[in-house]
Every structure is written in C-alpha cells, then in structure tokens.
Amino acid sequence: MPTLHQTTTVTPASRPAPGGSDFARLSRRISAAGLLDRRPGYYSARAGLVLAAYLGGWWGVFALGDTWWQLGLAAAMSAVFAQVGLLSHDLAHRQVFTRRLPSEIGGRIAADLLMGMSYGWWMNKHTRHHANPNHEERDPDVAPDLVVWSQRQASQASGLARFIGRRQAYLFVPLLLLEGLNLSFNSFRALRGPAVKRPWLEGTLLVVHFAAYLGLVFAALPAGKAVAFLAVHQALLGLYLGCVFAPNHKGMLMVTPEMKLDFLRRQVLTSRNVRGNPFLDALMGGLNYQVEHHLFPNLPTPALGRAARITRDFCREQGIAYYETGLLRSYREIFTHLHRTGEPIRARG
Template sequence: MAVTLPAPPVPTVPRREESVRGGSDFTPLARRVRASGLLERRPGYYARAIGLNVVATVAVWGAVAWAGDGWWTVLLGVPLAVIAVRTAFLGHDAGHRQIARTARGNRLLGLLLGNLLLGMGHGWWSDKHNRHHANPNHVGKDPDVGEGILAWTEEQAGRQRGVLRWVARHQARLFFPLLTLEGVNLKVGSLMFLRGRSRRDQVVEGGLLLAHAVGYLSLAFALLPVGQALALIALQHAVFGVHLGAVFAPNHKGMAMPEPGERWDHLRRQVLTSRNVRGGVVTDWAFGGLNYQIEHHLFPSVPRCNLRRVRPLVRAHCAEVGVPYAETGVVGSYRLALGHMREVGEPLR
C-alpha cells in the first residue's frame, strides 16, 4: 500500500535556540487535546472490554473441554492466543494508567491481567516499556533497540558473533519465525526481572506468576492427553508471540534513531521515531489501538478508544509546526520495518 507521508529522515542535531523553541511546540497541542475531553478515562469501555475478554477466555477453555480428546482440539490454541493478546493490550493500558483513576487501581489490574491471566510480569513490562516511551528508538536508552538476538543498527550487527552473526545477516526473513518464541521469552524475562526486586515484589508478582502456571498447566493436562496438551500450549505460545510481535514491529522499526548526545524536544522525540498504521475498525482491533502509535506516544494515558479521535488533532498540529507525520498501510508498515532490518544486516552478506 502507498505511504501517505514518507518516513522522515533522521533530523540534524537541533541548535540550542531550536530546542528551546521546539520545546513549546507540544504545549498548544496538549491544550487542544485536553480541551477536547479525550484525556478523560472511559471506565464503561474498559469494563466491557475486560468482561468480554474474561468471558471469551472461559468460553474457549470450555470448548476445549467439550471437544475433548482429539488433535483437532489443539487448534483451539489459536483463539486462545488471540484472546491472550487482547489481555496483553488491556494490561498495557493499565500500565499506562488509562483504565483506573488511581495508580494503585491500575497496578492491581496490571497484576491480575498480566501476572495472573497471562503469566507475564506487570512490573517487568512496566519498567521496560516506560524506558522505551521515555527515549523511543534511542540506542543505549530504549531497551527495544538494545543488544540482543536481532540487530537494529549496523554497529550492533557488526558486533554479533557466531550463530548470532548469521541471524543478523538473515534477520529480515527470520523475524516472524523467531517471533514464535517470543511468548516464552516474555515469561522468562518476567521471572528474571524478579531476581533483583524487593521481597514484597517477589512474593506478590512471583506468587501470581506461579498461580498462573499451576492453573494453566493443570487445565491443559486435565482436559487433554499429554501430547495434545503440549501441542496446544506450544501452538498458543507461538501464535501469541507472532501476533504480539506483529503489532509492535511496525511502530518504530525503520524510523529515525537519535544519535548519541542528540537532544530532541518531546514532540519530535515521539513523532519522528514513530509510525502510524492506517486502517479501519479491523486494524484498530487487531493492533489494540497501537496502530495510532504517534498519538499513543504523545499521550500515553489517553484511553485507546480515544486515539482515533486524537489523530486529526495531532496531524494538523504536526503540519502546522513542520514536523513530518509518518503513516502507512498495514502491508507498507511491514515492508518498511523488514526493509530496515535487511539494510542493517546487508554489510554482513
């Protein structure tokens, strides 16, 4: 699909007077969004979303019990994964304090949705994701572009050795296959994070993660023979990882990456590093509202159901102050993200 506006080039380092002037560019936009009422929480929307999510989860497990012993039952791992991604979206929203009015209420929701229902640590995710929001696409500050299995810069790719160097060379074509392991990786990361936390966090978060593991495995192995239970678990985690990774991949990959020492104001730091994915109701549902990535980064506490209405305000303001606003279709977003990964690995081929 055609790109509405081209991805912006990496801006030059702003001069001091430009940074000071640019620092005020966000204020008029913030006033307009606040005056529109779109910052207000939507408790009714989230009550329905959480209720439907719980009902859907119970219904699919009920279908597993009803279908009984049979390899076709394993395919119910797919809707279980899709529903689990919806749970992850709700946990994400709680982490940004979009749902409840108090920090305590949002933390409680995050623990129940993340740790208990998903087996993914709310504390670990919040720490990692908040650092990403503070400095998106900034190597050394954003954990989402840190050193790992995949390389996000040519410098990172050049430092890879052994198998990881081969992976970096072919990472564009390996990206989606590797995502099948992301569901397990998220759970392992949640457990590793707890090692350095307080005793209270270890007891609360660790206890909920343990309750999830016991409940999930007991349910799977009580309803299905061992082989089918393992297959269902593997399928659910694989589809979950691909689905969740496919949602987050187009948002920043291939966008501007600030150089070390560069200091951008809030508006440019969030807009120039983010990309929206254009689409309708289906896209909004599949991406959990995160296809409005620019608006989400500028106003992370805005309820996801309001992001579509914030978009025209942000587009108009970016045009007014001369800040490029990147938006493309679903296919185009993956083409750009995978193209960036291919370019990073190119020098190794």
C-alpha cells in the first residue's frame, strides 16, 4: 500500500528559499494562471441544477404516490442532498462569493434549510480540520470515537471503540450508513455549544427543514413506506458523503505533535488526490483534487484540475511526494489502513 506515512521521511521545515516560502512561490503560479478568479457562471448553473433536482425530487415523491418505487427515488434524493451539502461546502470556503455575508447566507440556506445540517457546527469542525489535517490531536476528523485512525489511538482504545476497532475495516461501510443521522444529531447538539454563532437562527432553520422533510414524506406515503423511504434516504446520504470524503485523507500520513512540517508539506503529505474525469469531478464536487483544495480552499471547483497540474509539477521540482490514485484503489488503501490500525487491539485479545 503506497501511503505516504510509509514512504516519506518527514523532516523539519527548511528555511524559505529566495523569493519566499515554497508555498508562496506555488501561490504566485496559481494566481498568475488566473485560477483564483470567481466563476459566477459555473456556480449559477450548478446551483440552478441542484435546486431543480431538489424540487423535482419532492415533486416526484407526490407524483409516484403509493408505490415501492419510491425507494429508488429515495436513493436518487440522497445524491441530491449530498450535492446540496457539497455546494454548501463551496459556499463556506468562499469559492462562490468573496464576501463573508453572502457566503454565510447561502451556506445556511443550503446546509440548514435544504439539507438539515448545521452550517456553523460543520464550519467550525471543518476549519479545524483544514488547519491540521490528519493531526492525531488537532484534527476532529481523525479523533478516536467509534473508529481509530492510528495504532497509537488503537493502543488506548476501550469500550465500544475497542470492540469496533478489532474489525473496523469490515464495519466501516455499515457505519457510514449511519452518518446521515449522525450529522443531524450533532447539528442539533451543537446548538447549545460555542461552535454555532447564531443558534436561534440555525435552530429555526433546522426545525423548519425537518418539519417539512418529515411532513412531506408522511403526507405523500403510508407510514410503512414513509419509514422505508426515510431509512433508505438517510442511509445512502451517509454512504455517499462518506465515500466522497474518506479518500481525501484516510490512510495518508498521520501527523504527530513531534513532527515539524511547513504549510505546503503538511497539506500535501496528508492528502490524496483521486484521478478524475468530468463525471467523477461532478460526483465528488471537485474534492477528488484534495491536495489543491487544502492548499487553496477558496479555489473555485472548475479551477482545481488545472491547479492540480501546476501543483504536481511544482512538487516534483521540490522533491515533495504528491500522491494521486484511482478511486477504487483509494478505497482499498483505506480498508487496508483501517485493518492495520486495528492490529494493537487484536493483539490484546
């Protein structure tokens, strides 16, 4: 398994070269190529298509009526909801608007009202992840909970985490089926904490979302089919989002407190790119270009492919390991990593 934590020797950050740091020099190349310019036409078209699919899906729920074919529509709607989430992600990173206020308004409409996920909670969590990706102590996305992400975490696991950790490579996909519910639960729980700056506003939007969401499903379908619709929709929403976000960092370099990395190397060495095509780029919302997204979070999605070529060439010049692979291989690497990190738990019997 060619993960960077196995093949890369991590050394202290070097002194800035003439002309600034390595990242500064790469930034000038990206800027000179015009890749940081906003893309209003692209985002208008994308938002319009996603909104049309969202409204069309709800129209379809009533048009189909009392039939088990609704479960197919539930699956399709899970993809639509995930695309709403990916659009809110771009809004949060100011890829759509340069100013904070319209980004926050759009993000709350997309995340809270249309998807049912707290924009403030997710923004706080995701910002901390971007600052320290795959850091064992600072990245909330690799904090040991039900799954352990390093052998150090596995050696300290207890309770349910220890039980799951023994076989987490096999349980990872089933756990993703619960991620949609987990997002909703954490969104409401966060309203009482400091992560959400406007809890009353977000709380109201979340209540409106779930009142409409549940009300529409139960108004269109008998109780049994409504429950089945909700179960399929939430399970596949979690699976979709998990399959988009997991390849980005899972199985890559895990950063420990003693490691000293500059910004460029911290982002590149902990991120995995997935080779794309127009369909995969749309499916993953451009997050398959994870290296470039982490280096330049406000880079608009359609600019990521060209930015990847520039970044890949720059890393080659600097001798920085830049990792890219296919989608299926990325999943294989994730499962191999999960199985390996569970070894200390299995060894304890």
